[in-house]
Amino acid sequence: MHSMRILYVEDEAYLASAVIHLLKKADIAVDWVASGEEGLKLATKPGYDCLVLDIMLPGVSGWDILKEVRSQGLTTPILMLSALAEVDDKVRALEAGADDYLAKPFKTAELIARLKALTRRPPLQTDETLRYADLEYDLSNRLLNGTPLTAKEAELFELLIRHPEQIQPKAQLLARAWGNEAASSDNYVEVYMSYLRKKLEQLGSSATIKTIRNLGYKLTSEKDVS
Amino acid sequence: MHSMRILYVEDEAYLASAVIHLLKKADIAVDWVASGEEGLKLATKPGYDCLVLDIMLPGVSGWDILKEVRSQGLTTPILMLSALAEVDDKVRALEAGADDYLAKPFKTAELIARLKALTRRPPLQTDETLRYADLEYDLSNRLLNGTPLTAKEAELFELLIRHPEQIQPKAQLLARAWGNEAASSDNYVEVYMSYLRKKLEQLGSSATIKTIRNLGYKLTSEKDVS
DNA sequence: AAGTATTTTAAGCCAAAATTAACATCTTTC
DNA sequence: GAAAGATGTTAATTTTGGCTTAAAATACTT
Numbered sequence: 159m160h161s162m163r164i165l166y167v168e169d170e171a172y173l174a175s176a177v178i179h180l181l182k183k184a185d186i187a188v189d190w191v192a193s194g195e196e197g198l199k200l201a202t203k204p205g206y207d208c209l210v211l212d213i214m215l216p217g218v219s220g221w222d223i224l225k226e227v228r229s230q231g232l233t234t235p236i237l238m239l240s241a242l243a244e245v246d247d248k249v250r251a252l253e254a255g256a257d258d259y260l261a262k263p264f265k266t267a268e269l270i271a272r273l274k275a276l277t278r279r280p281p282l283q284t285d286e287t288l289r290y291a292d293l294e295y296d297l298s299n300r301l302l303n304g305t306p307l308t309a310k311e312a313e314l315f316e317l318l319i320r321h322p323e324q325i326q327p328k329a330q331l332l333a334r335a336w337g338n339e340a341a342s343s344d345n346y347v348e349v350y351m352s353y354l355r356k357k358l359e360q361l362g363s364s365a366t367i368k369t370i371r372n373l374g375y376k377l378t379s380e381k382d383v384s
Numbered sequence: 385m386h387s388m389r390i391l392y393v394e395d396e397a398y399l400a401s402a403v404i405h406l407l408k409k410a411d412i413a414v415d416w417v418a419s420g421e422e423g424l425k426l427a428t429k430p431g432y433d434c435l436v437l438d439i440m441l442p443g444v445s446g447w448d449i450l451k452e453v454r455s456q457g458l459t460t461p462i463l464m465l466s467a468l469a470e471v472d473d474k475v476r477a478l479e480a481g482a483d484d485y486l487a488k489p490f491k492t493a494e495l496i497a498r499l500k501a502l503t504r505r506p507p508l509q510t511d512e513t514l515r516y517a518d519l520e521y522d523l524s525n526r527l528l529n530g531t532p533l534t535a536k537e538a539e540l541f542e543l544l545i546r547h548p549e550q551i552q553p554k555a556q557l558l559a560r561a562w563g564n565e566a567a568s569s570d571n572y573v574e575v576y577m578s579y580l581r582k583k584l585e586q587l588g589s590s591a592t593i594k595t596i597r598n599l600g601y602k603l604t605s606e607k608d609v610s
Numbered sequence: 611a612a613g614t615a616t617t618t619t620a621a622g623c624c625a626a627a628a629t630t631a632a633c634a635t636c637t638t639t640c
Numbered sequence: 641g642a643a644a645g646a647t648g649t650t651a652a653t654t655t656t657g658g659c660t661t662a663a664a665a666t667a668c669t670t
Binding site (some may be wrong): 309349372 | 616638
């Protein structure tokens with residue numbers, strides 16, 4: 159279990175030193191820089207578990223850093239700090255790819271708790287297309303190697319290809335595509351697995367959907383072991 | 385692209401209906417329940433991308449639901465709602481496994497932005513594997529060094545590998561896999577031990593299942609002492 | 611409203627797993 | 641070392657869960 163390392167971009171030195179003091183006590187290693195320019199340089203370096211960015215900085219702002227980091231496809235969790243507590247600001251930051259937003263003034267205890275909550279989750283998936291083996295699934299157009307999937311097919315297949323080689327319980331597949339409708343039945347899933355297999359076959363893919371009796375289904379490209 | 389599906393537990397019907405209306409506009413499917421009891425039942429069902437829990441509920445509270453969900457090892461993102469804006473409350477919720485915390489009153493736009501921020505990261509996965517000697521047993525896929533076990537085989541083998549070198553009474557093995565069925569017989573266990581031994585053999589494992597006459601079976605890697 | 615695509619339903623079929631039972635083998639005790 | 645009881649093995653049978661289809665119902669499009 160490694161302790162957390164964060165980058166903290168904040169121009170108010172007095173605030174920063176107080177915060178850093180408490181973060182260190184909580185076993186969080188902090189690299190602090192006071193300017194957006196320096197922040198930008200460090201933010202894209204690997205090794206940080208989280209970036210904490212003040213929005214209002216002279217010159218390069220926290221906002222700029224956020225956009226640059228995300229435009230490079232990096233998925234480091236980002237928490238934005240700002241004196242602006244307006245909902246609009248929060249929404250804009252979150253939609254631009256920030257993971258959390260904390261308005262100033264804040265208690266460091268809350269910052270620490272939010273940092274921990276952020277870093278216990280795995281990195282972000284930004285790509286609009288999911289790949290596995292020889293498959294390319296275009297999420298927004300619901301195209302699997304070019305052939306279109308229907309809505310239900312897509313719901314189910316997305317779950318499978320997001321977790322290849324992992325069993326998806328039938329109940330979960332059912333819940334995903336049909337919600338908690340009372341009338342839903344296992345046979346729905348079976349029917350659609352049949353459809354999906356047919357499409358995989360027609361594509362000549364090496365990937366197949368395997369049944370694990372009593373558990374569920376998984377997408378795999380392994381050959382059967384005899 | 386699948387739309388988000390969330391569970392929303394909130395006892396204030398007026399607030400809930402306003403929020404739900406806006407969430408639906410943002411293409412978020414909402415299952416709403418007004419009581420903690422119902423919430424608890426649904427929260428552990430698969431299929432939700434996020435749980436939104438009001439803390440203050442009569443009877444079972446959002447707090448209780450949070451703890452129950454996490455104690456079951458589920459990793460669904462959870463956002464807590466509360467009229468309490470105290471830092472302590474926030475910290476406690478986040479440390480108990482919540483992913484975000486929003487104080488009431490809030491703007492739905494912020495809720496939506498936070499939901500999106502939470503769900504664009506892929507779910508944590510926790511697949512447990514048990515190890516002993518040269519064996520690796522993948523619980524969720526029921527794979528023993530790659531080869532699949534059937535349901536009954538899995539029940540029995542799990543008990544053995546969880547307590548290696550320890551005798552598992554035949555009666556306990558029987559109870560585990562067949563419950564208290566009147567029709568069950570010792571021969572069931574014997575048959576399945578035979579199957580399991582065959583699979584261990586095929587894997588060329590150094591581990592074997594040893595019989596202790598009149599007592600039961602144990603998984604061991606020790607050589608026979610002659 | 612017609613025509614098309616998609617989803618739901620239902621039935622028969624197939625394969626895997628569980629059960630049964632007959633018989634073989636091992637262990638203990640005298 | 642023979643008998644009795646316990647355990648092991650195997651093949652047949654039964655049961656269960658899953659697959660596949662085609663037709664019926666529903667949802668979309670124009």
